[in-house]
Structures are given as structure tokens and as C-alpha cells.
Amino acid sequence: xxxxxxxxxxxxxxxxxxxxxxxxxxxxxxxxxxxxxxxxxxxxxxxxxxxxxxxxxxxxxxxxxxxxxxxxxxxxxxxxxxxxxxxxxxxxxxxxxxxxxxxxxxxxxxxxxxxxxxxxxxxxxxxxxxxxxxxxxxxxxxxxxxxxxxxxxxxxxxxxxxxxxxxxxxxxxxxxxxxxxxxxxxxxxxxxxxxxxxxxxxxxxxxxxxxxxxxxxxxxxxxxxxxxxxxxxxxxxxxxxxxxxxxxxxxxxxxxxxxxxxxxxxxxxxxxxxxxxxxxxxxxxxxxxxxxxxxxxxxxxxxxxxxxxxxxxxxxxxxxxxxxxxxxxxxxxxxxxxxxxxxxxxxxxxxxxxxxxxxxxxxxxxxxxxxxxxxxxxxxxxxxxxxxxxxxxxxxxxxxxxxxxxxxxxxxxxxxxxxxxxxxxxxxxxxxxxxxxxxxxxxxx
Ligand SMILES: Nc1ccn([C@@H]2O[C@H](COP(=O)(O)OP(=O)(O)OP(=O)(O)O)[C@@H](O)[C@H]2O)c(=O)n1
Ligand SMILES: O=P(O)(O)OC[C@@H](O)[C@@H](O)[C@@H](O)CO
Numbered sequence: 001x002x003x004x005x006x007x008x009x010x011x012x013x014x015x016x017x018x019x020x021x022x023x024x025x026x027x028x029x030x031x032x033x034x035x036x037x038x039x040x041x042x043x044x045x046x047x048x049x050x051x052x053x054x055x056x057x058x059x060x061x062x063x064x065x066x067x068x069x070x071x072x073x074x075x076x077x078x079x080x081x082x083x084x085x086x087x088x089x090x091x092x093x094x095x096x097x098x099x100x101x102x103x104x105x106x107x108x109x110x111x112x113x114x115x116x117x118x119x120x121x122x123x124x125x126x127x128x129x130x131x132x133x134x135x136x137x138x139x140x141x142x143x144x145x146x147x148x149x150x151x152x153x154x155x156x157x158x159x160x161x162x163x164x165x166x167x168x169x170x171x172x173x174x175x176x177x178x179x180x181x182x183x184x185x186x187x188x189x190x191x192x193x194x195x196x197x198x199x200x201x202x203x204x205x206x207x208x209x210x211x212x213x214x215x216x217x218x219x220x221x222x223x224x225x226x227x228x229x230x231x232x233x234x235x236x237x238x239x240x241x242x243x244x245x246x247x248x249x250x251x252x253x254x255x256x257x258x259x260x261x262x263x264x265x266x267x268x269x270x271x272x273x274x275x276x277x278x279x280x281x282x283x284x285x286x287x288x289x290x291x292x293x294x295x296x297x298x299x300x301x302x303x304x305x306x307x308x309x310x311x312x313x314x315x316x317x318x319x320x321x322x323x324x325x326x327x328x329x330x331x332x333x334x335x336x337x338x339x340x341x342x343x344x345x346x347x348x349x350x351x352x353x354x355x356x357x358x359x360x361x362x363x364x365x366x367x368x369x370x371x372x373x374x375x376x377x378x379x380x381x382x383x384x385x386x387x388x389x390x391x392x393x394x395x396x397x398x399x400x401x402x403x404x405x406x407x408x409x410x411x412x413x414x415x416x417x418x419x420x421x422x423x424x425x426x427x428x429x430x431x432x433x434x435x436x437x438x439x440x441x442x443x444x445x
Pocket of ligand 2: 120150204205206207232233234257
């Protein structure tokens with residue numbers, strides 16, 4: 001059961017896309033020609049840098065976030081956009097093999113690789129050359145519009161891509177901008193303040209940018225060596241060599257570039273937060289409303305009010321659990337009442353492994369045991385519960401983080417409520433932190 005990619009958004013040129021595209025390019029929908037031919041769109045991702053400012057040996061585009069390289073998140077973001085037909089990535093020769101492994105491991109599609117240059121502009125130029133020349137054995141063809149996007153900007157959404165592409169089709173070039181956070185100043189030769197720029201009248205140039213292919217390709221072909229060596233702004237090349245004043249498109253705060261180590265931590269926190277928004281409680285039955293698992297479910301909903309909590313039954317005919325997996329839920333709480341065996345958890349884990357859902361993000365599975373460990377010999381129960389350690393080690397290889405949670409049951413109502421609240425706190429922490437160091441652990445609420 002393959003997880004479906006997030007449903008693609010509007011395509012520029014189709015009726016739905018034309019209205020959205022018209023809205024994006026500030027045309028009135030009535031002016032949009034719903035049957036306007038969709039422009040052929042490709043993307044070039046410069047990924048040939050060394051990441052000096054990150055201060056680590058690994059170039060930042062290959063630095064791991066949740067054990068997956070940063071560049072893979074950017075590729076995933078662009079692949080979600082159905083109307084980008086080719087994605088050309090410029091990497092250095094020494095990283096080519098690593099890049100091919102990433103493409104294979106994370107099942108990236110529509111990716112072509114070219115050799116990076118010694119500067120970002122040269123890397124981009126190499127990517128454009130791969131698109132420009134219809135080499136006989138190349139599956140690439142020249143697009144009408146080309147997106148240029150840094151490989152280290154993972155949080156790019158379809159709406160801003162649609163906006164810059166639509167604007168580039170009309171103006172020849174377009175780029176995302178953001179308000180300045182700091183004021184820009186110009187120092188004098190002796191290192192003192194010469195003058196400062198009025199912050200409100202200036203913007204930061206971000207990515208993505210988009211160009212009519214011929215505009216930017218001709219600009220690069222005319223580009224001076226100095227500009228290729230020291231330039232940092234593609235929009236400026238379109239202006240200087242193509243006399244095109246790019247359309248500026250307000251972008252979202254998420255368009256920032258991972259540059260320093262702090263940016264990597266920030267990116268990991270954002271990703272963790274995004275995949276923690278949906279928790280599925282899996283119970284052996286949904287009918288018994290007094291089922292203590294439902295009390296846990298209600299408490300989770302109340303305590304984690306920003307999180308979607310759904311429940312799925314494990315019975316073999318259960319379609320709802322399959323649907324929840326297809327909707328890409330990455331957090332599962334498997335409730336076992338008065339049982340310490342693994343059958344239900346094992347069934348869930350098998351479904352998750354078959355879904356391949358954990359290829360892109362680690363899945364958290366918490367096996368909750370409501371157990372009156374006074375009623376039966378504790379060592380007998382512990383013997384079966386301790387199996388979680390070995391089992392967790394096994395499923396970790398499939399990027400599934402399994403841990404256990406013991407809640408003493410039955411117990412008097414007040415103590416049970418306290419245990420349930422503690423259990424919710426533990427569940428929320430395991431999901432939020434998604435720390436592989438806790439796999440196989442048996443925690444007690
Ligand atoms: N010769 C280069 C240099 C940079 N880039 C890419 O351009 C993007 C933005 O550049 P930057 O943030 O400056 O990356 P680095 O040059 O790697 O960073 P640093 O300046 O800290 O070394 C990155 O995806 C980077 O991999 C590239 O393709 N080829
Ligand atoms: O200068 P850097 O290589 O860090 O960044 C390259 C670009 O992302 C940067 O110049 C943006 O302002 C967009 O042009």
C-alpha cells in the first residue's frame with residue numbers, strides 16, 4: 001500500500017489553475033483564458049556548495065534532519081508539485097554518488113543530476129545548459145519557464161511556486177521577497193558607518209525565483225566572469241543582461257535558507273512539529289465506549305487541542321486504519337487492555353511496514369498496556385513486555401520508533417485520571433521529540 005503523495009494543487013493553465021494563476025498574477029479571473037496552454041516548467045536546484053558557514057565537514061545540503069539529508073526535503077517539496085516536469089540538481093562530482101543514493105533511497109522522481117560549478121551562478125548555469133540542449137540521449141527538454149531554487153530551502157510550497165511561475169510568464173522574471181529583519185548599512189572605507197538604507201523601502205531577496213527560460217539562459221551566456229564568480233542574485237542577471245525588471249512576489253516566512261547550524265535545528269523543529277499534528281489511537285474495539293482507551297483518547301484530544309486525534313480499529317476488515325495510514329499519519333498509540341502480548345502492536349507494525357510510509361519520516365508507535373501488574377506474577381508479564389526491546393530494534397531498521405507505556409489498571413478513579421494524564425504527557429513527548437534513543441523503552445505512567 002503505497003502512501004499517496006499529497007494531492008497536487010492547481011496546474012497553471014487548467015481552468016482551476018488559470019483562476020488561481022490569474023489571482024496569483026493579479027489578473028482578474030475573467031481575463032484568464034481557462035484553456036491557456038500550461039507552460040512547460042522545470043526547476044534547477046543549485047546544490048554544489050560546501051556549506052562553510054555551517055561549520056561542519058558535511059556540506060549542509062547533505063546534513064541529516066531526522067536521519068534524512070536536508071536536500072531530500074527540498075526535492076520532496078518540489079515533487080509534490082505535479083506541473084514541474086523536470087528537476088535538475090547541480091552537485092559536485094565527489095557528491096554525485098551520494099546524491100544518487102539519496103534519490104534511490106527516498107524514491108525521488110523527475111530528478112536529473114549535473115556537475116556543479118565552483119560558484120552558485122556557475123552551478124545554476126550548468127543546470128540551465130542541461131535543459132537548453134536537447135541532447136539526443138537526454139530525457140530533458142527545454143521548458144518555457146524555469147524555477148531556480150536553493151537546495152537548502154526545504155520549506156517551499158506550491159502556492160509561491162505558482163505565483164513566481166505565473167509572474168515570470170508575464171514579466172519574464174519573478175522572485176520571492178521577504179521584509180528585512182535587520183537594517184542594511186553601508187560602511188565607509190575606514191570601517192565606519194557611511195549610511196544606512198531605509199529598511200521599509202527595501203526587501204530581502206529569497207527563493208524560489210522563476211524566469212522565461214530564454215531570458216535567464218541568454219543572461220547567463222552573456223554573463224561576465226566577474227558576475228559568475230561573485231554574483232549572488234539571478235534577478236540582477238536578468239536585469240543587467242536581459243533588461244527585465246523582475247516581478248517581486250511576497251513570500252512566506254518559511255522560505256529562509258539553511259545557512260548556519262541554528263538553521264538546521266530550526267528546520268528539524270519545524271519538520272517534527274508538522275508530522276506530529278495527527279495521532280491515531282488503535283484499539284482492539286471501538287464499540288465499548290467505557291473502554292479505558294477511549295478515556296485516554298479523550299484526554300489526548302483535550303490536552304493536545306492543536307493535534308488531530310483519530311481512532312482506528314485493528315480488526316482485519318478495518319478500512320479506516322488503512323485510510324489513516326494513506327493520509328500519512330506518523331503517530332500511533334496502540335492500546336492493549338489487560339493483555340501484554342504483542343499481537344495487536346505487531347499487526348499495526350506490519351501494516352505500517354507494508355505501507356512504506358516510514359521511508360520519508362520516522363513513525364512513532366507507542367504500545368500502551370493497561371495492566372494490573374499486581375494480579376499476575378509481575379515477572380511473567382515483564383518477560384513478555386521486555387520483548388519490546390528486541391522488537392523495537394528490529395522495526396527501527398524500517399524507521400519506526402517503537403516504545404512501550406505501562407498504565408496500572410484498574411485503579412481508583414482519581415489515581416487512574418492522574419495516570420492517564422501522565423500517560424498523555426509521555427505520549428506527547430515521545431511524539432514531539434521523536435528521539436530514536438528512546439526506542440524499546442518501557443515507560444510507566
Ligand atoms: N558552488 C556552489 C555554491 C553554492 N551552491 C548552492 O547554492 C545554494 C545557496 O548557497 P549557499 O547558502 O551560499 O551555500 P554554500 O555556498 O554551500 O554555503 P557557504 O557560503 O556557507 O559555504 C546552496 O544550495 C548551495 O549548495 C552551488 O550549487 N554551487
Ligand atoms: O549568497 P548565498 O549563496 O548565501 O545565497 C544565494 C541566494 O540564495 C541569495 O543571494 C538570495 O538572496 C537569493 O538570490
